[in-house]
Amino acid sequence: MRIIFLILFFGFNTIPSFTQYQLGMRLEKNAGMYGISINPSQNIFNSNKWDIHLGSAGLFVQNNYLYFKETHLLRLFRNRESLIVVDDKLSEKDNVVEVGYVDNVASRFLQARVFVTGPAIGFQFKKNQSIGCFIQLRSGLSATNIPNEFSYDKITKRKHFDPFRASEFGSAGMNWLELGANYAYLKVDKYKNAIGIGANIKYIIGYDMAFGNSLRNYQHAVTGENDFQMESPHLAFGYSGMNDLGKSVHGKGAGIDIGVSYAKNTKNGDFDYKAGVALIDLGFVRFSRDIRTYDFISDSTISVFGKDYQNLTSIDGLQGLSDVFIQNAIGQKKELTTGNKKTILLPFSISAQFDYKLKKSVYIHTLIIQPVSMSDFRIRGVHLISLTPRYETNWYSFSLPVSLIEKRIFNIGLAARLGFLTIGSDNIVSIFSKSNFYGSDIFAGVKFGFGKKDTRKTFKSNIDDCFQF
Secondary structure (H helix, E strand, O other): OHHHHHHHHHHHOOOOOOOOOOHHHHOOOOOHHHHHHOOOOHHHHOOEEEEEEOOEEEEEEEEOOEEEEEEOHHHHHHOOOOOEEEOOOOOOOOOEEEEEEOOOOOEEEEEEEEEEEOOEEEEEEOOOEEEEEEEEEEEEEEEEEEEHHHOHHHHHHOOOOOOEEEOOEEEEEEEEEEEEEEEEEEEEOOOOOEEEEEEEEEEEEEEEEEEEEEOOOEEEEEEEOOEEEEEOOEEEEEEEOOOOOOOOOOEEEEEEEEEEEEEEOOEOOEOOEEEEEEEEEEEEEEEOOOEEEEEEEOOOEEEEEHHHHOOOOOOOHHHHHHHHHHHHHHOOOOOEEEEOOEEEEOOOEEEEEEEEEEEOOEEEEEEEEEEOOOOOOEOOOOOEEEEEEEEEOOOEEEEOOEEEEOOOEEEEOEEEEEOOEEEEEOOOHHHHOOEEEOOOOOEEEEEEEEEEOOOOOOEEEEOOOOEOO
16 A cells, blocks of 8 residues: 555656646636636636637646655655655655655545646637637546555554454546537626626547446455455456557547636626636546456455565556456456446536635635545546635736645645746645645746737737646
8 A cells, every 4th residue: 555655646746747726827817718627607707809828737646645754846856866765764865755654534545637738729709708629638546535544554553363444445547638619608787797607518538547446345454464355345446458558549438517607897807706616527438448347246255465466567567466366366256247348437526716806906716626426436526625815917916825635735825927927836835845745736837818808909918827746
């Protein structure tokens, strides 16, 4: 368990990335096409006729299983090629960090997101309608509800053959490409109050997937340093062919986002306040090419011995791991069923937003994103609560997002926009200051908007596309 989380956590934090929500810029008045990932009606409130994004790429990682002690992003990135992770001591050497383990929480989680966004274009017509198109390559990984008894200290110090109850838990990962279109409609009454309705329709190409779930409670017992037993488990796991990650199409699907927003006293692209709700990532990918799935229900006890897996290498991958597990732990039992198709759900979530104008150019934005579980086989969304005060004008802005991830991890960010350039982070402390390191991000990017709604003589420019770690 420790090794798996360490590889995932460390691997995701060694490449340039974007944060999950880029709170510094997605929430501005003229976020446009960049804001439709939080609420598809966002683009219709843009004061520019045209909204153009050149592209973006990034990554988000948070977990509550392990962390790096007394370090920061710059140190990790500077030593990414030679970094040494140890369990027992801090070192004066810059490339050595100590790993620590979280304890005394109800359950464990790991969330990771990677995306590369191509050009996105939005256009407003007839004063109250807008259309847009976008392309985005995404990766998602989630491991949720991992019982606290699997914590590193608990599992390694537990007496052998002392069973404990393991509740249901699961994980899933997927790489997919979205080809999307946006439409939004705006209705303004005589009091300048406006209602915007929007939707994103997405055609999805699925590249890779993997999942592993424990679908009922069972008794788990440690029987040796790398050995354990499971009494009466129900296990489901599967994967697509992963010898050519991101290159072969293994499935297809569809998705939709739907959102509505209400703005009070709209005038010249401004408002007294704006509130909205949206359904995000309601969709699926049906994998049916080069897929292996397994379902195992047992009323007896199965044993797993670490020595059986010692000769596995990264080349063997998930296929090698599952083959050894089936041969040595399950055997040819009739309880094992196999398949060659699987549907994985997108990270469906409900988002709610409220943006309040305190005075001219000064706003405070509240965002809540709540994941919704509709299946055991899905990429789980990230739970987020954020409060973002900002100072915003046409040509520059400053924001200070404060967020709570998965009700456990508290982050403070900082972002600034000047003309068409934005830089910032949703976790600024992790970049420069030594502390327990659970994840980080930094972002920068460019977005152009031009052609004011009522006249074509005005040019404006904003930023939302971001580059991060």
